[in-house]
Amino acid sequence: MIKLTPSLLAADLMHLGRDIDMMRRHGLDQLHFDVMDAHFVPNLSFGPDFLRAIGRQHPDMKTDVHLMMDNPDQYLHEFAKCGASSITVHAEIGGDLCGMIRTIQGLNVKAGLSVKPETPVDALLPYLKQLDLILIMTVEPGFGGQKFMPEEVEKIRFLRKSGFHGDIAVDGGVSIENAALLRDAGTTLLVMGTSYFRAEDPSAVARYVEELNR
Ligand code: DX5
Numbered sequence: 001m002i003k004l005t006p007s008l009l010a011a012d013l014m015h016l017g018r019d020i021d022m023m024r025r026h027g028l029d030q031l032h033f034d035v036m037d038a039h040f041v042p043n044l045s046f047g048p049d050f051l052r053a054i055g056r057q058h059p060d061m062k063t064d065v066h067l068m069m070d071n072p073d074q075y076l077h078e079f080a081k082c083g084a085s086s087i088t089v090h091a092e093i094g095g096d097l098c099g100m101i102r103t104i105q106g107l108n109v110k111a112g113l114s115v116k117p118e119t120p121v122d123a124l125l126p127y128l129k130q131l132d133l134i135l136i137m138t139v140e141p142g143f144g145g146q147k148f149m150p151e152e153v154e155k156i157r158f159l160r161k162s163g164f165h166g167d168i169a170v171d172g173g174v175s176i177e178n179a180a181l182l183r184d185a186g187t188t189l190l191v192m193g194t195s196y197f198r199a200e201d202p203s204a205v206a207r208y209v210e211e212l213n214r
């Protein structure tokens with residue numbers, strides 16, 4: 001089963017409520033929520049209060065929080081309290097990743113780990129049994145609208161061959177051009193920013209991904 005999770009970063013910042021309502025009308029029940037700290041990546045985005053406000057409007061919608069931060073451990077409780085369904089941290093930050101995964105799961109939130117393109121997939125291997133979700137970056141994190149890196153798809157195949165049965169999300173330059181390839185490699189969550197929210201016909205993109213399950 002493959003699912004489209006639109007990335008809020010590419011929504012119209014002056015009409016976020018309208019854009020979220022649109023994705024709900026397209027039958028989509030999961031939103032990708034990017035958090036950037038201007039250190040781990042050279043950009044800033046959304047914080048926990050904003051996640052809480054979204055949850056108040058859409059209590060039945062799942063929110064996948066992608067923490068592009070150097071010190072996510074200081075914010076895990078806050079994002080869980082504000083309604084995150086899953087929280088993903090980056091393997092590159094090092095430290096006690098096992099402990100962070102346990103903390104997230106202890107808050108009744110699904111735990112994810114992500115790797116940037118330059119990071120070997122091996123960095124994930126010690127955590128496969130613990131993780132609910134792996135997020136493969138197919139662009140350098142920090143900005144939407146970049147070009148998909150096809151060489152990263154091998155990481156997904158490798159993770160499935162290694163016996164990982166949890167969700168595999170792919171983030172960066174994902175579109176209907178590469179969605180079938182990603183499904184065949186073992187992806188279950190397609191994060192789409194630009195190619196959904198800025199599409200000429202976003203409903204057609206949602207229908208296309210739905211059809212990939214038939
Ligand atoms: C980038 C973010 C992505 C971003 C993807 O660092 O993690 O979620 O919104 O945007 P697109 O789909 O436009 O590449």
Ligand code: ZN
Pocket residue numbers: 007032033034066171191
């Ligand atoms: Zn993201």
